[in-house]
Amino acid sequence: MVHCSCSLFRKYGNFIDNLRLFAKGGSGGMGYPRLGGEGGKGGDVWVVAHKKMTLKQLKDKYPQKRFVAGEGANSRVSALQGSKGKDCEIPVPVGISVTDENGKIIGELNKEEDRILIAEGGIGGKFLTNFLPLKGQKRIIHLDLKLIADVGLVGFPNAGKSSLLSQISHAKPAIADYAFTTLKPELGKIMYNDFKQISVADLPGLIEGAHMNRGMGHKFLKHIERTRQLLFVVDISGFQLSSQTQYRTAFETIILLTKELELYNEGLQKKPALLAVNKMDLPDAQHKFHELMNQLQNPKDFLHLVEKQMIPERNMEFQHIIPISAITGEGIEELKNCIRKSLDEHANQENDAHFKKQLLNLRVSNTISYSKPPSKHVVTSSKKNII
Ligand SMILES: Nc1nc2c(ncn2[C@@H]2O[C@H](COP(=O)(O)OP(=O)(O)OP(=O)(O)O)[C@@H](O)[C@H]2O)c(=O)[nH]1
Numbered sequence: 001m002v003h004c005s006c007s008l009f010r011k012y013g014n015f016i017d018n019l020r021l022f023a024k025g026g027s028g029g030m031g032y033p034r035l036g037g038e039g040g041k042g043g044d045v046w047v048v049a050h051k052k053m054t055l056k057q058l059k060d061k062y063p064q065k066r067f068v069a070g071e072g073a074n075s076r077v078s079a080l081q082g083s084k085g086k087d088c089e090i091p092v093p094v095g096i097s098v099t100d101e102n103g104k105i106i107g108e109l110n111k112e113e114d115r116i117l118i119a120e121g122g123i124g125g126k127f128l129t130n131f132l133p134l135k136g137q138k139r140i141i142h143l144d145l146k147l148i149a150d151v152g153l154v155g156f157p158n159a160g161k162s163s164l165l166s167q168i169s170h171a172k173p174a175i176a177d178y179a180f181t182t183l184k185p186e187l188g189k190i191m192y193n194d195f196k197q198i199s200v201a202d203l204p205g206l207i208e209g210a211h212m213n214r215g216m217g218h219k220f221l222k223h224i225e226r227t228r229q230l231l232f233v234v235d236i237s238g239f240q241l242s243s244q245t246q247y248r249t250a251f252e253t254i255i256l257l258t259k260e261l262e263l264y265n266e267g268l269q270k271k272p273a274l275l276a277v278n279k280m281d282l283p284d285a286q287h288k289f290h291e292l293m294n295q296l297q298n299p300k301d302f303l304h305l306v307e308k309q310m311i312p313e314r315n316m317e318f319q320h321i322i323p324i325s326a327i328t329g330e331g332i333e334e335l336k337n338c339i340r341k342s343l344d345e346h347a348n349q350e351n352d353a354h355f356k357k358q359l360l361n362l363r364v365s366n367t368i369s370y371s372k373p374p375s376k377h378v379v380t381s382s383k384k385n386i387i
């Protein structure tokens with residue numbers, strides 16, 4: 001037992017990305033039959049997002065993971081309407097999705113102070129209930145954390161994702177020449193000269209079969225769902241997990257990563273993506289890079305290199321492909337600029353789409369009013385509204 005929890009601890013360190021808890025709304029207060037008094041409603045249980053909170057802190061502070069709101073006050077002669085029971089607020093980090101016991105999503109907390117009601121207090125005793133109070137709602141709740149970052153690093157183990165994060169930000173992730181060095185997601189921030197900041201999430205390496213829960217990757221694929229853009233990081237010299245597994249070229253790793261994302265959630269593939277081809281300082285890297293570009297430009301000619309079931313329905317379309325070395329710093333400035341450009345362009349597109357939609361709505365509402373000329377009555381009343 002001790003051994004088990006020890007190895008778990010080693011595996012995920014202090015990081016927790018999900019938590020199961022019990023919540024119960026407070027019972028209502030008693031009514032006062034003789035005087036028709038109404039008992040107070042039981043308090044409600046809420047989850048509330050706080051930037052500085054972590055699930056680990058929540059678990060340490062409330063090891064029982066039981067959250068019960070206060071009871072409503074009984075109706076008394078001096079206070080016929082009993083007061084409401086105290087609400088219970090569970091502080092959780094931003095980026096939590098809340099599901100019930102059956103996996104049904106109750107809601108998501110995406111920004112500071114977002115709140116969701118998870119267990120309602122019972123109503124107080126009143127005439128309708130024969131002056132007897134009702135119990136509060138009882139619920140098992142799952143909290144699931146997904147990181148929110150502008151850019152998520154996607155790659156096989158050892159590709160140099162953490163090395164890259166340490167080059168572009170002040171983050172100090174663990175870096176080593178063995179697979180699965182990164183065991184938990186880590187966030188870093190790229191600072192630009194004009195003080196703009198872009199957050200980057202370093203994620204554990206994915207391997208073939210990640211969608212079926214192989215390796216560490218699957219547990220963390222969900223974090224990629226919340227990033228705005230993807231930055232594929234591949235090792236120009238390819239990847240081999242061990243002497244028992246197949247060697248994969250850089251091109252093959254890109255195809256396999258694409259397939260893993262597709263199998264997990266097709267939506268991921270539609271995210272804007274960039275490709276950083278790493279370890280360009282290695283001998284023969286230039287030659288391999290040319291070969292890779294040729295393969296990416298004509299993927300159909302090379303797809304036979306991977307097993308049929310691993311060929312993705314759609315290939316990734318990279319907005320920029322940048323050769324880099326996370327060790328020598330080659331290409332890093334250009335990569336930073338490309339990341340920014342891509343995010344800015346995408347934000348502009350989103351704005352444009354938003355305005356177009358608004359314009360369309362405006363046109364539609366105009367068309368409706370033209371096709372049906374307003375009656376005098378409507379005109380005067382709308383004028384009234386304006387005044
Ligand atoms: N030659 C060379 N080696 C690199 C470069 N970038 C990273 N490495 C080395 O590659 C190994 C793996 O680097 P990491 O940054 O830990 O790779 P990772 O992708 O984060 O790996 P996981 O966390 O296991 O998924 C380390 O030994 C690094 O020193 C590079 O640009 N050139």
Ligand SMILES: [Mg+2]
Nearest residue numbers: 161162181182
């Ligand atoms: Mg790493």
